[in-house]
Amino acid sequence: MAAFDENILEVDNLKVHFGKFVAVKSASFYVRRGETFGIVGESGSGKSTILKAIAGLVDIADGRISMQGRDLGGSRSKSFCRDVQLVFQDPYSSLHPRHTIDRVLSEPATIHRLADIDQRVSGLLNDVGLAPTFRFRYPNQLSGGQRQRISIARSLMLNPKLVLLDEPTSALDVSIQAEILNLLQRLKNERGLSYILVSHDISVISHMCDRVAVMNDGEIVDEVNVAQLRNVNFSSDYAKSLVSSSLDYERAITRSGSEAEVLSS
Numbered sequence: 001m002a003a004f005d006e007n008i009l010e011v012d013n014l015k016v017h018f019g020k021f022v023a024v025k026s027a028s029f030y031v032r033r034g035e036t037f038g039i040v041g042e043s044g045s046g047k048s049t050i051l052k053a054i055a056g057l058v059d060i061a062d063g064r065i066s067m068q069g070r071d072l073g074g075s076r077s078k079s080f081c082r083d084v085q086l087v088f089q090d091p092y093s094s095l096h097p098r099h100t101i102d103r104v105l106s107e108p109a110t111i112h113r114l115a116d117i118d119q120r121v122s123g124l125l126n127d128v129g130l131a132p133t134f135r136f137r138y139p140n141q142l143s144g145g146q147r148q149r150i151s152i153a154r155s156l157m158l159n160p161k162l163v164l165l166d167e168p169t170s171a172l173d174v175s176i177q178a179e180i181l182n183l184l185q186r187l188k189n190e191r192g193l194s195y196i197l198v199s200h201d202i203s204v205i206s207h208m209c210d211r212v213a214v215m216n217d218g219e220i221v222d223e224v225n226v227a228q229l230r231n232v233n234f235s236s237d238y239a240k241s242l243v244s245s246s247l248d249y250e251r252a253i254t255r256s257g258s259e260a261e262v263l264s265s
């Protein structure tokens with residue numbers, strides 16, 4: 001596990017409203033440099049809204065977000081856009097269908113006037129395990145897993161410090177999910193990244209995260225480390241029942257899978 005020496009991000013009493021609807025009632029947490037902080041919860045509990053608030057894609061009604069000790073306020077600076085990147089759930093809709101992979105990857109570098117764009121594009125393709133020839137393909141010529149590799153490569157073009165991962169594997173086949181999670185883990189170690197990983201999948205969270213916040217109905221109701229998560233050691237009854245029912249479900253699936261194998265052998 002990485003050595004954590006300071007907080008890269010702090011979120012203090014965050015509230016987000018959409019008109020009269022309160023999507024995030026109260027969220028406070030910090031992310032240490034080099035760690036993966038998970039946010040888990042049922043659909044609609046406000047997980048993605050927290051990531052969007054950090055990225056400046058939705059206004060906040062109250063609270064404070066600070067990055068490397070600096071209050072972000074209402075707008076996001078150019079350096080924030082370099083330091084913090086977002087990877088979305090659906091690699092089908094997040095890549096422009098009429099842009100080649102070369103253009104998809106070059107664009108952030110062009111906007112931020114980086115030098116050596118050619119080398120950066122080929123280096124990133126290599127880093128995410130894709131051949132140089134992918135550069136001249138279009139997104140519809142790629143599989144879901146390959147598209148998500150491109151989304152990840154694009155998020156790394158500006159050498160960010162913190163990557164916000166919004167359900168990065170839930171649109172993918174189960175067989176591909178582990179490959180993408182392992183890729184994310186390797187890139188994090190190689191580049192000293194910090195992640196916030198949003199997922200409704202307890203096994204993904206437990207595989208990837210150092211600490212985890214559990215959300216229910218717009219609020220963080222519990223926060224634990226990964227050992228406590230695996231031992232279902234929570235202070236709130238809600239988190240306990242969410243995680244234990246999910247683990248029971250996984251065990252039932254595993255059991256029925258192995259029973260099916262026995263029956264078919």
Ligand SMILES: Nc1ncnc2c1ncn2[C@@H]1O[C@H](COP(=O)(O)OP(=O)(O)OP(=O)(O)O)[C@@H](O)[C@H]1O
Nearest residue numbers: 018021023041042043044045046047048049050200
């Ligand atoms: N732009 C918006 N306008 C109005 N309501 C919104 C908007 N974005 C999200 N919401 C609502 O806010 C609540 C939280 O949404 P959010 O996407 O953060 O949930 P989530 O926990 O990420 O769920 P999921 O896993 O299904 O994406 C939901 O009830 C959603 O319908």
